[in-house]
Amino acid sequence: MSQAGSFVQNGAGPIPPDVPTTFVTDVNSPAFPALNILNVPGGDVITNNDNGIQTDGSSGGNTLTVQLTNRQTGTVTTANAVLTTIQTFALGATPATFYIYGNVQAFEGVTPSGGAFSFSGGYRTDGAAAVELGTEFHDDFKSAALLTADVFLNVSANNVLVQVQGVAGLTIDWNSLLEYRSVS
Numbered sequence: 001m002s003q004a005g006s007f008v009q010n011g012a013g014p015i016p017p018d019v020p021t022t023f024v025t026d027v028n029s030p031a032f033p034a035l036n037i038l039n040v041p042g043g044d045v046i047t048n049n050d051n052g053i054q055t056d057g058s059s060g061g062n063t064l065t066v067q068l069t070n071r072q073t074g075t076v077t078t079a080n081a082v083l084t085t086i087q088t089f090a091l092g093a094t095p096a097t098f099y100i101y102g103n104v105q106a107f108e109g110v111t112p113s114g115g116a117f118s119f120s121g122g123y124r125t126d127g128a129a130a131v132e133l134g135t136e137f138h139d140d141f142k143s144a145a146l147l148t149a150d151v152f153l154n155v156s157a158n159n160v161l162v163q164v165q166g167v168a169g170l171t172i173d174w175n176s177l178l179e180y181r182s183v184s
Helices: none
Strands: 040-045 054-056 065-068 071-076 083-090 096-109 113-125 128-142 150-156 159-165 172-183
Touching: 040 071, 071 096, 071 159, 083 172, 096 159, 113 150, 113 159, 128 150, 159 172
Parallel strands: 040 065
Antiparallel strands: 054 065, 071 083, 071 172, 083 159, 096 113, 096 172, 113 128, 150 159
C-alpha cells in the first residue's frame, strides 16, 4: 500500500485540517466552537429583517442559530364558538405600514375534522394606534363539521389580532403562522 500523499506531523499521524475557531454572526456575535463542536439549530423570530433570515451567535457560546425572521407563530384550543385570539402582533412605537400574511390550521380529533385558512392584510400605525387598511382571506378549506369555524384579523390599540372562532361542542386545536413586511 502506497503512503503517497499521506503527511505526518512529528511522526504522530496525519496533520489535522484547519478548523474555524470563530464564527461572526448577524446578532449576538461571535460563536466559538467548544472542543471543535458548533451547535447550529434553527428557529424563528419576530425581528424585522428584510432578508428574512439571520444568524445569532449566542454571545460567545458554541451555538450559532439560523433564524427565519419577520414571523410569529401561535397555538390555541377552543371548545366553543367564542372568538378567541391565537396571536397578538404588536406594530411598535415607530410610525410604519405593515403587510401581514399567513395561514391557520384547525384540527378536531373526534370526528375527525380539519380546516385550513390563509389571510393577508394591510395596517398602518402612528406608533400608538393601529389602522386597518384592508383584509383579504384567500383560502378557506373546511370539513363539514367545521363549516361555521372561521378566522379573523382585527385591530386593538396598536396591535393586529389573529382570531379564530370554533364550533360549539367541538374541541379544536389551532395553529397559526403570521409573516410580515414593513416600511417606515
